[in-house]
Amino acid sequence: MIVCGDDALAHRLAGELHDVYGERITLLVPARSESPQQLTGRPGRAASLFGRVTAAVTRTPAAGGQADHLGRPEGRSIRVVETTEVDDTVLIDAGVERAAALALVHDDDETNIRGALAARRLNPRLRLVIRLYNRKLGQHLETLLDQAAAVAEPGLDPKELDAATTVLSDAYTAAPALAATAVAGTSKVVQAGGLLLHAVERTPPARGEVADPGLCTLALLSATTNDPAGVEGSERSGPQGPLLLPDDRAVAAAPGRGTVALEAITYAGPTLSAKRFGASVLPVGSLFSRRLRWSLAGVTAAVGAIALATWLTTGHHPLHAAYLTLLDLFAIGDPAVDETTGRQVLQILAGFVGLLLMPVLIAGILEALGTFRTATSLRRPPRGLSGHVVLLGLGKVGTRVLARLRRLDIPVVCVESDPEARGIALARRLRVPTVIGDVTDEGVLEAARIHRADALLALTSIDITNLEAALSARSVKPDLRVALRLYDDDFATAVYRTLRAAHPEALTRSRSVSHLAAPAFAGAMMGRQILGAIPVERRVLLFAAVEAAGNPLLEGRTVAEAFRPGAWRIIARATGSAPLGRHAAGLVWQLEPDRVLGAGDRVLVATTRRGLAELLGRHPRPPRQDRPDTARHGMDRP
Known part of the structure; x- marks a missing residue:
C-alpha cells in the first residue's frame, strides 16, 4: 500500500x-x-x-x-x-x-x-x-x-x-458526526447511496424498566460517565470503557450503562433547497423598517381621506376626485382660485401632505438600497438570538458542518478570523450570522451571543485555539455543550477529563476529523465500499457492504452464527441488484437468526476496524473457539 x-x-x-x-x-x-x-x-x-x-x-x-x-x-x-x-x-x-x-x-x-x-x-x-x-x-x-x-x-x-x-472527502465523511455532536437529541447519522441510518445514545433505564433495543444495540457506553478519572472520551477500551457490538449477555450484565442503539431507518425526503433555509430571494417586507412602513401607511391614509373629502364636497366622480387629489399632492394641479372654500382648503392640505411624503419616499429609497447592499454582506448576530450553535472555523470541515446544520434548520452563528475563508461565501449565501475576528480576542465570543447559545463547535485546525475557545465559552456559560476538534488522543482524553471534572453537568466531546475519516479511506484501499462511520465516544463503528460469496465467515452460516460480538454484526440484507453504497437498494432489516447466508447474498454489517480487517481480509480466518473472553466482553481485539 x-x-x-x-x-x-x-x-x-x-x-x-x-x-x-x-x-x-x-x-x-x-x-x-x-x-x-x-x-x-x-x-x-x-x-x-x-x-x-x-x-x-x-x-x-x-x-x-x-x-x-x-x-x-x-x-x-x-x-x-x-x-x-x-x-x-x-x-x-x-x-x-x-x-x-x-x-x-x-x-x-x-x-x-x-x-x-x-x-x-x-x-x-x-x-x-x-x-x-x-x-x-x-x-x-x-x-x-x-x-x-x-x-x-x-x-x-x-x-x-x-x-x-x-x-x-475527509470533511464530508466527518461532517455528520460533528453536526450531530453539537445538538442534544440529534441522532448520529450515516447517509450514503440513499441509505439513512440513525444511531442514538440512550440513558440507562430506570429500575424495573426494560430498555428498547431498537433494531439492535450497537454499543455500551462507558461505565464512568460521572467519574473524572474515567476513560470516556478516549479511544481506549476496557471493562469500564465503551463496548462495541455487545451480545445480549453483555447488555444484560450492564444494566446501569447507556447504550447506542440503531433506532430506525426512514426516508428523510429531499434536502431543503437554499431558498428554504437561506435568503437567496430577499423578502419584500425586509426592504423597509417598521417605522417607515407606519409612516407610509399614515401618508396613504391622509391622501385617501383628502380624496374622499374632495369627492363629497365637489360632487365629481370618485376617480376624478382621486386624480385631483394626486395632482394637488405633487403640486402639479391648477390653483383652486375660483373654486369653493372647501376645495381650496383641501388643496392646501394635499400640498402639505405632499411635503410630508417627500422625506418618506427618500427614506424608503435609502433603506431599500441599504438592504440590497447588506444582502451581499455578512449578517451580524441578532440581539434576541438564543438557542443557537456557535461554529468556530469556516475551513473545509466547518463549511461542510455549516451546510449540514442548516439543512437541519438549526440556527448557527459562525466565527472566523479570515474574511477570505472557504466557508465565508456559503455563510453569505445562506444569510448565516457571522463574526469576523480572532476567537482569542476579547469580545468575539460575546458578539456571537455565546451566553445564549446551546452549543459550541470548535473546528479550527489548531488544537490550542479550540481549547482556548472552549475554556472562554465555559467561563461565560458553564453548562454550555462543547465539541472540540482535537487530533492527539492523549491530549483529547486529558482535556475531556478536566472539563468534565470542572463542569460535570455540561456535555463535552472531542472529535478528530482524521480519526473519523481514516477508516473509510483504509476500507476503500482494501477494495470494499464503506458506507459511513459512527463515533462511539472516541472510538468508531463502521458500516460496510459485504458480499457473502467466497467468505467463510459468512457464506453457509446463519445470521446468528455469523455474528461476532465485539467485531461485527449483520444489520441488513440487500434485496436489489445494485451495489450498496453506489445506488439506493432495498434492504431487509428484520432478519431471522436462523436464516442461512448464501453465495448471492449481500449484507450490510456494523463492524469495528479490526473486525473489518478480519472479515474483509484477503485471506479471511474462521472464528477461533478458544477466545471466550472476546464473546463474553465484546472487546475489540487484534
Whole structure:
C-alpha cells in the first residue's frame, strides 16, 4: 500500500493500514530539512503514528528521495520516502507497478489529481483512493480513471473496476458526526447511496424498566460517565470503557450503562433547497423598517381621506376626485382660485401632505438600497438570538458542518478570523450570522451571543485555539455543550477529563476529523465500499457492504452464527441488484437468526476496524473457539 501526503489524515491512514490490516506501507511525504529520525521522533502528528511501532529505523537509498524502514517482527513495515513531488520516478521507486492500492491524501486537490493520472498510467489495475474536497469534480474523475483502466486492461473484472477508483472527502465523511455532536437529541447519522441510518445514545433505564433495543444495540457506553478519572472520551477500551457490538449477555450484565442503539431507518425526503433555509430571494417586507412602513401607511391614509373629502364636497366622480387629489399632492394641479372654500382648503392640505411624503419616499429609497447592499454582506448576530450553535472555523470541515446544520434548520452563528475563508461565501449565501475576528480576542465570543447559545463547535485546525475557545465559552456559560476538534488522543482524553471534572453537568466531546475519516479511506484501499462511520465516544463503528460469496465467515452460516460480538454484526440484507453504497437498494432489516447466508447474498454489517480487517481480509480466518473472553466482553481485539 502506498500513501501520499503529510498531514493528520496521511498519518492516521498509514497507521490504520499498518496496525489494523497488517499491510506493508510506503509513505511518501514532502521533503523536510530535518532527518527522517527527527521526523519519527518529533512530537506531534508523525510521532503519534510512529510512536506505536516498536522497531529500529534503518536507512536505505531511494530514487527521488530518502527512505527509512520502520519494521515489526512479523515483517510488516512502514517505509518513509521523502520527495519534492509525486512524479513517475518517485511512484516507480515506491513500487506502484506492484502495489495493491495508492492513496493520494494531500491537502491540495491538484496535486492529488496529478498523482492519480500518473499512477493510473503506470498501473491500470491499481486501486486508487483520492482525497478531493470538490465532490462534483470527484465524480467526474472517478468515471475518467475507471474508463482509463478499462481501456488499458480490456479483461479487467467488472468487480475490480467498480473498486478501481474511489474519491472521498475527509470533511464530508466527518461532517455528520460533528453536526450531530453539537445538538442534544440529534441522532448520529450515516447517509450514503440513499441509505439513512440513525444511531442514538440512550440513558440507562430506570429500575424495573426494560430498555428498547431498537433494531439492535450497537454499543455500551462507558461505565464512568460521572467519574473524572474515567476513560470516556478516549479511544481506549476496557471493562469500564465503551463496548462495541455487545451480545445480549453483555447488555444484560450492564444494566446501569447507556447504550447506542440503531433506532430506525426512514426516508428523510429531499434536502431543503437554499431558498428554504437561506435568503437567496430577499423578502419584500425586509426592504423597509417598521417605522417607515407606519409612516407610509399614515401618508396613504391622509391622501385617501383628502380624496374622499374632495369627492363629497365637489360632487365629481370618485376617480376624478382621486386624480385631483394626486395632482394637488405633487403640486402639479391648477390653483383652486375660483373654486369653493372647501376645495381650496383641501388643496392646501394635499400640498402639505405632499411635503410630508417627500422625506418618506427618500427614506424608503435609502433603506431599500441599504438592504440590497447588506444582502451581499455578512449578517451580524441578532440581539434576541438564543438557542443557537456557535461554529468556530469556516475551513473545509466547518463549511461542510455549516451546510449540514442548516439543512437541519438549526440556527448557527459562525466565527472566523479570515474574511477570505472557504466557508465565508456559503455563510453569505445562506444569510448565516457571522463574526469576523480572532476567537482569542476579547469580545468575539460575546458578539456571537455565546451566553445564549446551546452549543459550541470548535473546528479550527489548531488544537490550542479550540481549547482556548472552549475554556472562554465555559467561563461565560458553564453548562454550555462543547465539541472540540482535537487530533492527539492523549491530549483529547486529558482535556475531556478536566472539563468534565470542572463542569460535570455540561456535555463535552472531542472529535478528530482524521480519526473519523481514516477508516473509510483504509476500507476503500482494501477494495470494499464503506458506507459511513459512527463515533462511539472516541472510538468508531463502521458500516460496510459485504458480499457473502467466497467468505467463510459468512457464506453457509446463519445470521446468528455469523455474528461476532465485539467485531461485527449483520444489520441488513440487500434485496436489489445494485451495489450498496453506489445506488439506493432495498434492504431487509428484520432478519431471522436462523436464516442461512448464501453465495448471492449481500449484507450490510456494523463492524469495528479490526473486525473489518478480519472479515474483509484477503485471506479471511474462521472464528477461533478458544477466545471466550472476546464473546463474553465484546472487546475489540487484534
